[in-house]
Amino acid sequence: MALNTLPNLPDHDGFYAALLAAHKGLTAEESAALNAELILILANHIGDRAVLDAALTLAGQR
Amino acid sequence: MAYDYRPFPYAPPPGLTAPEPRHPVLIVGAGPIGLAMALELANHGVRSVVVDDNDVVSVGSRAICWSKRSLEIFARLGIAERCLEKGVTWKVGRTFHRDREVFNFDLLPEDGHRMPAFINLQQYYVEQYLAEAAIAHPLIDLRFKNRVTALSQSDHVRAEIGTPDGPYRLEAEYLLACDGARSPIRGLMGLDFKGELFEERFLIADIEMEADFPPERHFWFEPTFHPGQSALLHKQPDNIYRIDLQLGWDADPEAERQPDRVIPRIERVVGHSDFRLDWVSVYTFQCRRLDQFVHDRVIFVGDSAHVVSPFGARGGNGGMQDVDNLGWKLAAVLAGGPETLLESYDRERQHGADENIANSTRATRFMTPEDGAERVFRDAVLRLAGKAAFARAWVNSGRLSRPCTYPGLGPDADLPVGAAPGMVAPDAPVAEGWLQDQLRGWTLLAFNHDAPDVGLPVLHPTGDNARARYQGDAANALYLIRPDQVVAARWITATAAEVTTALSHHKEGRPWP
Structure with missing residues (x-):
């Protein structure tokens, strides 16, 4: 399966707010730890190396 | 003793x-x-x-x-x-984070293996x-x-x-x-070697003690008895136990191997002082070739x-x-x-070494993460292991050695995955004892297949284990095995000419095809 870079998440504004809320009041270090867990949880859920590799590449583009 | x-x-x-x-x-x-x-x-x-x-x-x-x-x-x-x-003999490994078990494996012996x-x-x-x-x-x-x-x-x-x-x-x-x-x-x-040297020191000690520790591999990340570092305990014969303790790069190797430094550390691991120090060393890691x-x-x-x-x-x-x-x-x-x-030795064992180096490097990196993202992700895995099943398998205290699969062997066929070209021919009980004992030179294994006359011994292994490991659901199977018990090639059916072609190819150590 290819990485889906088109709109895919209903209520993305709501998720974005939830993401910010999860980080609210955290230090930079605590935020980094939360993000790391999130990435690992989502990576396992996606379960497809090709999709994850494409995501790594896209995220690394400058 | x-x-x-x-x-x-x-x-x-x-x-x-x-x-x-x-x-x-x-x-x-x-x-x-x-x-x-x-x-x-x-x-x-x-x-x-x-x-x-x-x-x-x-x-x-x-x-x-x-x-x-x-x-x-x-x-x-x-x-x-x-x-x-x-x-x-051991088969269970347990990995702990602080004082909680986060992962274990049981290398259950498969039926029909001698070792x-x-x-x-x-x-x-x-x-x-x-x-x-x-x-x-x-x-x-x-x-x-x-x-x-x-x-x-x-x-x-x-x-x-x-x-x-x-x-x-x-x-x-x-x-x-x-x-x-x-x-x-x-x-x-x-x-000279090329590769990575890890800036980490481990203390390694053999101690003799009477104890009831089970014959298991125990690995701790950040145990309370050795805060912030990692530790390994393994049982050996003669009441000798092997303990590896991470010390950090700043540790002074000469001072750390002195008994007055070692003994208190060991006491904290085993919880008492009723042991004898048998051997101590301090080492650093390298993953190089x-x-x-x-x-x-x-x-x-x-x-x-x-x-x-x-x-x-x-x-x-x-x-x-x-x-x-x-x-x-x-x-x-x-x-x-x-x-x-000899070129094929070089090629195949470089492949094996690279696989071992890759696995060891990953485990070492997990055990001794650099400050920054490496440590953030390592700690995230350890925390997640306590609350999500998937993360337990990500905890890496060393993936235990298995032989690599050599690339460039073949031809291959739609037969069981565990006996593919490049893999060690799996053992199985056969009428004469153990299959591997019969594999001491170039050999053909035939399953419901005529024995092609190519000047090699042909075995017709019987028994459910051998059939399951080599033939699977196929109607027939024919395997060419090297003297090191590695599968060189396999077919559903093959003529003597096809076998001879593969054999002469592999006898010259050339990659297939």
């Missing part, structure tokens, strides 16, 4: 008084790899001289975990029974058994207190050798450097060619697979076969 170190006898070599005839093989180093190499070559009818600058087995337990594949190789070398009888997944046995026992077998073997000339001081090569190798009675010269068709991670031969040839293992007539085998961090049992076991791979090929070359076979 402490091991009774007995020096092996030194005898003045014949070369001191008269030139010796050129030997087929000179093996440098009488450690587990050099001795196994000599015995494996002797199995193929090849004589060797083995020289070692020392005259005792290894001091300290060093390599302790011997894998199923190593035990299968030991069976061929005649020491497996002694190793199994003496060693501690367990692992035994723990101190390297000095393995060396002793190998040395005794080598001393008893008429094709092996084992010379202690013989040190190579210089070497050169042309169409053969010349070595200057020092002994307590002075120097002499030896000539050999091939020199096998089995002289360990600090390989003096590598130094004499000006070769030579660019090439074959340098004309000098061939590097084991730690002299590649070194890995110890978590995963890939040093000694990886070296045994080098021995397995090289033995029949060198024997064939000495009998007039093509030297391309």
Whole structure:
């Protein structure tokens, strides 16, 4: 399966707010730890190396 | 009970008084790899001289975990029974974070395999058994207190050798450097390792104590008894326990190996002081290898060619697979076969070393993360392991050694995945005993298949295990097995001409197709 870079998440504004809320009041270090867990949880859920590799590449583009 | 170190006898070599005839093989180093190499070559009818600058087995337990594949190789070398009888068989590994178990594995023995997944046995026992077998073997000339001081090569190798009675010269068709991670031969040839050195120090200790610890591998991340670092506990024979403790890069190795520093650390691990310190060392990690293992007539085998961090049992076991791979090929070359076979040793064992190095590097990185993202993700995995099943398998305290699958073998067919070309032919009980015992040279395994007449022995293994591992759901199956028990090629059905083509290809060590 290819990485889906088109709109895919209903209520993305709501998720974005939830993401910010999860980080609210955290230090930079605590935020980094939360993000790391999130990435690992989502990576396992996606379960497809090709999709994850494409995501790594896209995220690394400058 | 402490091991009774007995020096092996030194005898003045014949070369001191008269030139010796050129030997087929000179093996440098009488450690587990050099001795196994000599015995494996002797199995193929090849004589060797083995020289070692020392005259005792290894001091300290060093390599302790011997894998199923190593035990299968030991069976061929005649020491497996002694190793199994003496060693501690184990199959359960437990990984802890702080005081909570986060991951465990149970290497359940599959039905119909002779050898367990692992035994723990101190390297000095393995060396002793190998040395005794080598001393008893008429094709092996084992010379202690013989040190190579210089070497050169042309169409053969010349070595200057020092002994307590002075120097002499030896000539050999091939020199096998089995002289360990600090390989003096590598130094004499000006070769260097490439790869990673980890800025980390571990304390390693053997202690003797009466205890009821189960025969399991225990690994702790950040245990309360050793805050912020990692620790490993392994049971060995003779009431000897092996403890590895991460110290950090700033630790002073000389100070840390002093008993007044070591003993309090061990007391915190085992919870009491009723033990005897048997051996202590401090080590750093490397995951590195030579660019090439074959340098004309000098061939590097084991730690002299590649070194890995110890978590995963890939040093000694990886070296045994080098021995397995090289033995029949060198024997064939000495009998007039093509030297391309030695290129295939180089190619295949570089592949094996790279796999071992990759696995060891990943485990080491997990155990000793650098500050920054490495540590953030490592700690995230450890935290997640307490609350999500998937993350437990991500906790990496060393992925235990299995033989690699060699690329470039074939042809392949739609047959069971566990017996693909490049893999070790799986063992199975057969009418005559064990299948692997029947695989001592080029062999065909036929399942509901006529025996093609290509001048090779043909076995028709029976029994459910053999059928399941080789034939599966296919109507027929035919396998070509190399002398190192690696599957070279397989077919659903094949003509004698097809088998001959594959056989001659593999006998030249060329990658398929």
